[in-house]
Amino acid sequence: MPMAMARARKSIPPLLIVALPAAVLLAFFVVPNLLLLSASFLKSEAQQLTTQPTLDNYRFLLTRPLYLEVFARTFTVGIAVGVLDLLLGFPLAYFLVRTKSRWKGLLIALSLAPLLASVVVRTYGWYIILNRFGFANDVLLGLGVIGERIAFMPSTGAIIIGLAHALLPYAVLTIMGSLNGINPHFESAAMSLGADRMRTFLYVLLPLCLPGIAGGFLLVFSIAISAYATPAILGGPATQVAATAIYNFIIQLLDWSLGAALAVILIAATLLLLYGAGRLGERRATL
């Protein structure tokens, strides 16, 4: 076998067969991102990118209260959506993994089906519910909870609800993956040793599926902070997030420098967070 492998390695060098896909990724993924990085350090004049290097783009974005607010809102939305999806997704994932229902397959399919709809479609439903003349206002008026119609949107809260809804399947999928690897007998063992449900959950189940929970949070968080469609529909000019601000800079204002710098800050913050979470995970693993 080693000889056959050695011969195979000689007859089709891997570099040859991966050359085309690797070239495509280099040309249309790595190069564009490098261009973007370089644009963030260049000066824009009269809606044109110049070749003058500068740090002003970053200075501008990191000192204006308007953009600091955009960053704060973006990360608040990301964290809120992540937490909300864990609270909703964990019980659902636990149920789906442990249920002995005949309908298990169908229930799993139903919980993941929203992934097939575009975010635009999924957010449209929330518009119907949350707008001033929408379902939520009708219900609350009918019940006498509110005296007059109130605007639930545009608001940061509406963005959070819409994104939590759109990204829930990602949390469920990740947590389900980690719960699947946990032997259900661990729980019965803990309970037969006298732990009640709560203690079993806190001291047995939760620590065991912590990687899945952390993974689900990070996945949802990182998609949420770069989401464009939901904040564009459920938010407004007063509730800008990073993605809508980038779009405005580049498409409306044609300011490549600021748009690029904003994108770089967004990525840097995300990578830092992912790196930090990874380090934290390692620390836990060594303890």
Add this chain to the structure above:
Amino acid sequence: MSVRRAFNRWRATAAPWAVLRAFVVFVYVFSLGPILITAAVSFNATNRSFFPPRGFSLRWWERAFAPEWVDPLLFSLKLGSLTAVVATALALPLAFALYRYRFRGRQALIALTLGPLMMPTLVTGVGLLQLFQQLGWREQLGFTGLLVGHVVICMPFAVRTVSVSLQTLPPNVELAAASLGATRIATLRWVVLPLVKTGVVAGGVFAFIHSFTDVNLSIFLARPGETPITVRILGFLEFGFAPTLAAVSVITLIVPLALVAVVERVSGLGDFIYGERRRA
């Protein structure tokens, strides 16, 4: 047994599960409700998106089938299908090389392959727009630009599914074929490819759906007349919320749903989303 003890037992064993079930019902309502509401709204007789719908009419559906909506829908279908074909064609050798060989730069290649998955799609979209503009490829924005962008962001999905099916390949089939006199190419064509067919199909389906539902990249690379349906809906949302949009939304939901249902029938697509251990 006293009532009290029976209650305590119920509280200790059955009750938590009952509470969990009630909560799960709530989560399903939260998750599927807005989609069902959208579907209901499309049958409104009035020209506002009322829920519950007032009256019943099919006129919004009639409008949803006007060229104004059908054209971007067909555009998205064309773009998604071509993306699926190109992305899987590129992913196949990539997945095969990563699975089959250990070579210098393999880790770098893995990072390169999964990169588009890590990087926000929006950022890749902006970068591609900049690249196209600097190269003077303004004419290529629209279909060509979108195809390039979608292939890049969909390739990781295809590589992943193909890798999963390569890992389930029985270990010695290739050697068996070779010892029976098959050449490398013949082995690949007649043994490996048929065995990983499901993975390739699944990769294509994922790529199609990812392309069909994408917004973040498409908003930068589309141009008037060459716009995917999602971008078209988003553009329309800024002006108004006629129930036509609800009808269009339902149509765009049915397309991937039907595709998955058909492919699931033909080959076990579900295995790639959930239950990989079932095959191991």
